[in-house]
Amino acid sequence: MLLITPDTKLADALNSNYLLIPVVNRFGIALGFGDKSVEEICRGRGINVEFFTTILNVFSHENYFPQARMLNFDALALVQYLERTHEYYRSLLLPQLERHFNLLMESASEKSKEVLLIEKFFNEYKNELLLHLKREDQATFPYIKAIYHKQNLEDMARRYSIKKFEAEHNNIDEKLYDLKNILIKYAHNGYDEHLRNTVIFDLFRLEKDLTDHTHIENNILTPIVEKMEQALFGSNA
């Protein structure tokens, strides 16, 4: 897969890895930009080119993770990116998955024990994911934005810290992994095979995106905020 640089044509980057398309959307970039380079597109929209290219490369290349460089990212830009990613999960990927999943379950030859168990498992997962996103949207991100703007610092420091985030932040992709394998290896209740494939594709996409997202939260966002806290509250924060 293409290593993306500021003078790569964005269209070439998306051709080399179509899974980047929703990532690009998250930056507010709609398709139809012709042969413009990454840099031209970013400049026109006030997006930091380095931030943008790094996020795309991290997403595309498994072993690409220039942590030292990423630690200089702007915390606010990062939080905004993560928030948009949540929005993408909540309003697009998850509803789509759910729609396909429900169709798949309806396609089963009978409403068997298997169907009921898998439905229950799916709903548990969905709620877990929504709760995870909500917690970050309502506690973690507002806290980071507040200390970024140096608002209500004392109050904020009393209520939350990035240590707290580290302690409560869990891997949200384990059940997803299980569901994928249950559908690939074990479910055999006469489902529509095309629908089954569609659901499995959705699951792989969500898993890939979430893994990348969590990786950024744990290894970039957390150390950046730790550094901010130290500068604001001293080392005993």
Place this chain on the structure above:
Amino acid sequence: MLKNQHIAIVTDNGVVALGLEALLYEYATLTGVLHFTTAIELRKSTQHFGLAFIDSNIYVASANQISTKNKILLLHQAPDESGNSLLPSLYMHCPQELLVKQLEALLPIFDKATQDNGKSDLSDREREVLVLVAKGMINKEIADQLSISLHTVITHRKNITSKLGIKTISGLTIYAILNGLITVDEVE
């Protein structure tokens, strides 16, 4: 690599067979190397082979004699005679160090394949542990119940997860119910 496995070499070139055997003993812990000069001899052998090196000409001439159960590595004279490029191949007409490099790259593929073959099903013990996990027991309780150490329980759980491709307790519970290991009522 290829630990404790028998290897077959099928070629009518005695020098190749002896040279290859010598190389293999240097790079793998084998149980034995058996030589054959035709595909029919190989088929008639009752031995199970971890890997069979087969001369590409013999393979092309008598592929129908060779069981698809065999893990096959073709012996080619040179890279350009690529009639069966779908199968992993060893190109013999090259200096010794290149030969060694090729072997080092090829043998792990088969090692992986044999490992995967071995881990198809849960062992009886793993099944017992799985049932208790699905019933909602924690590791300590499982260790007490089965009179094994906590460490052993953890090892079993790791193996169960990697064999089944399921990590979470609720996922394992579904597996156990779907496979008749427990009933829905037994789950708390």
